[in-house]
Amino acid sequence: MQTREIDPVEDLLAYAHPSTPLAWLRRGDGIVAVGDAMPTFIRIPAGTASMRSAMMADAWRELADAAEIDDPMKLPGTGLVGFGALTFDEDSASDSVLIVPSVILGKRKGRGWITRIAPAGDDLPQDRPDATLERRAYGAHWAGTLGPGQQSPNGYQASIRAALGRIGAGEISKVVLARDLAGTVPGGSDLRRLVRELSSGYPDTWTFAVDGLIGASPETLVTVQDGTVTARVLAGTIGRGADADEDNVVSASLSSSVKDIDEHEYAVQSVLISLRPHTRALASSEQPFLLKLPNLFHLATDVEGELSDGASALDLVGALHPTAAVAGTPTKAAIAAIRELEPFDRGRYAGPVGWVDGNGNGEWAIALRCAQFEVGSLRGRDDDETLGVTAYAGAGIVAASNPETELLETRVKFRPLVDALA
Numbered sequence: 001m002q003t004r005e006i007d008p009v010e011d012l013l014a015y016a017h018p019s020t021p022l023a024w025l026r027r028g029d030g031i032v033a034v035g036d037a038m039p040t041f042i043r044i045p046a047g048t049a050s051m052r053s054a055m056m057a058d059a060w061r062e063l064a065d066a067a068e069i070d071d072p073m074k075l076p077g078t079g080l081v082g083f084g085a086l087t088f089d090e091d092s093a094s095d096s097v098l099i100v101p102s103v104i105l106g107k108r109k110g111r112g113w114i115t116r117i118a119p120a121g122d123d124l125p126q127d128r129p130d131a132t133l134e135r136r137a138y139g140a141h142w143a144g145t146l147g148p149g150q151q152s153p154n155g156y157q158a159s160i161r162a163a164l165g166r167i168g169a170g171e172i173s174k175v176v177l178a179r180d181l182a183g184t185v186p187g188g189s190d191l192r193r194l195v196r197e198l199s200s201g202y203p204d205t206w207t208f209a210v211d212g213l214i215g216a217s218p219e220t221l222v223t224v225q226d227g228t229v230t231a232r233v234l235a236g237t238i239g240r241g242a243d244a245d246e247d248n249v250v251s252a253s254l255s256s257s258v259k260d261i262d263e264h265e266y267a268v269q270s271v272l273i274s275l276r277p278h279t280r281a282l283a284s285s286e287q288p289f290l291l292k293l294p295n296l297f298h299l300a301t302d303v304e305g306e307l308s309d310g311a312s313a314l315d316l317v318g319a320l321h322p323t324a325a326v327a328g329t330p331t332k333a334a335i336a337a338i339r340e341l342e343p344f345d346r347g348r349y350a351g352p353v354g355w356v357d358g359n360g361n362g363e364w365a366i367a368l369r370c371a372q373f374e375v376g377s378l379r380g381r382d383d384d385e386t387l388g389v390t391a392y393a394g395a396g397i398v399a400a401s402n403p404e405t406e407l408l409e410t411r412v413k414f415r416p417l418v419d420a421l422a
């Protein structure tokens with residue numbers, strides 16, 4: 001494979017495939033797979049005996065070890081890259097995937113590049129590596145529908161009450177329960193429009209499109225870059241106020257809410273415990289800070305350490321997932337409660353989504369504020385066939401949770417997707 005510096009491209013998404021975009025963006029920077037070039041898929045289906053993230057990490061290591069890497073730039077996202085989306089639950093019926101595109105365009109801090117990945121023996125262009133790049137005009141505006149999914153608002157509140165019973169009985173301390181919205185989008189929709197709207201409306205999030213999973217997540221599961229490991233833990237949420245004064249009131253109430261601070265602390269501890277064996281000098285701030293997004297405030301804690309054992313970003317994904325920001329505490333009992341109290345399979349919602357490179361560096365988010373589009377068989381599909389879509393949002397339940405407030409919180413978390421699909 002070969003990476004070459006090119007003039008930075010203004011709109012990376014303009015080069016992506018309209019119906020199966022593969023993209024990872026933040027503040028206009030990022031990487032996208034170009035057009036129709038067929039990627040290589042590493043699919044880890046349901047029912048595999050061992051941990052799917054470990055199988056993926058092994059498959060990636062094998063591929064990376066065999067690759068000839070020609071990457072003079074050595075920036076995050078240059079060189080050999082695989083885009084991944086893993087299921088939340090090992091028992092999910094959905095596949096976990098790692099996709100290696102044959103052409104990638106990237107941009108970071110004013111520098112642009114093109115990466116071409118080809119089987120050994122194939123010729124790669126020596127000069128003007130971007131000569132054949134073609135922008136694709138965005139397709140017509142489209143709107144989708146989203147309505148009740150398998151978990152109704154009443155059903156959701158009933159599940160929260162059941163969870164509160166288990167918390168009261170001492171079985172669990174925290175569990176994150178989600179609900180779903182289901183709908184369709186017209187056949188032939190240019191899904192890049194949705195990705196573009198999410199990345200411009202929520203520039204501080206990781207905006208992703210991987211195998212039909214599209215969203216804008218504020219939560220960094222883990223990044224690894226040249227031996228430095230970071231994470232951004234989020235838990236504890238309140239909707240934005242109508243104006244600056246109301247924003248001050250609601251954000252102050254979140255910062256002082258014992259319930260939210262508790263909920264947050266479980267999530268921070270789960271990340272610290274999982275990262276500690278792989279790092280030295282692991283540090284996090286004592287107090288969470290307020291992360292302000294267009295739709296809500298979160299309590300946030302940034303974590304940073306130095307990698308001590310050569311683990312790859314994918315290895316750390318396996319060690320960290322599922323954190324208590326999306327599962328609960330203790331993990332096993334929380335997963336059992338989720339399986340019983342959520343009447344649907346989460347698929348890749350709340351799972352790890354991101355990329356890994358040939359040296360084990362990478363950026364991974366938790367797939368939140370997202371929807372799964374049924375694009376599995378999209379290429380070669382009839383253009384007028386509508387496309388199914390399911391969106392998900394959840395909330396952390398602790399002893400002091402109120403079912404109605406948590407339901408409202410999921411409504412606020414659905415906003416990015418619901419607005420962008422409307």
Ligand SMILES: C=C(O[C@H]1C=CC=C(C(=O)O)[C@@H]1O)C(=O)O
Nearest residue numbers: 234235236237325393394395396
């Ligand atoms: C489970 C979700 O959010 C998690 C991440 C941040 C804040 C959360 C909360 O306050 O409940 C959740 O733990 C979701 O967006 O679907």
